[in-house]
Amino acid sequence: MSQANETEIYKAIKEAIIQQKLRPNMQLVEDVIAESFGVSRTPVRNVLRRLAIEKLVTVIPYKGTFVSCPTVEEAKEVFEMRRVLEAAAIRKVCHRLTEEQFRQLELVLEEEEEFHRQGDWFGALRITGDFHLKIAEMAGNFYFYRYLEELVSLTYVIIAFYGKRHSIFCQDHKRILHAMRLGDEHLSERLMTDHLKEIEAELDFGEAGAAPASLNDIFRPKKVST
Structure with missing residues (x-):
């Protein structure tokens, strides 16, 4: 199977998680997914390994692969760690932000606005993560980006x-x-920290969520050639 097809399966599963079609604790059965995409189990297994590295799914030996289900405490820890990393990253960037980098971030926000205008919730959410990751990348510290990428996922x-x-x-x-743009590291850090706190405050930790559809129902329209 080509890498392009494997990438398409990866994007479809990740999108289904973000769009709440695949709910936490839902089992991802290799045979069912492979059949839905018209492929063998090998590329599906590769995709699930990649998603496991990103912490989007959890592999339980002798049981299978399941969509990750962070507890309330784990969710709060993710945001706590994001505030620490992103505060440090944005302080560094404020001292070194170039005109070209500023324009790159502007373009990300323009794309985010376009997704909002189109009513594309998934696209807007993805670009939201890209904005934060771009700042971490500009900080020039490999570990800022590496660990933040996992936390964003x-x-x-x-x-x-x-x-x-x-x-x-x-x-x-x-x-x-x-x-x-003003080079105000203290204001930038405070705004970033408040922003992350606001996202966390908007979460409903008492909500159980609706029952998910079956894997066949979720992926039936997604067919790729072998």
């Missing part, structure tokens, strides 16, 4: 389980970017 699962679909704090990002 976990945030997708947390929002899928505990969140509700509404605005993805577009205006927060604009204010953060404006403070960065």
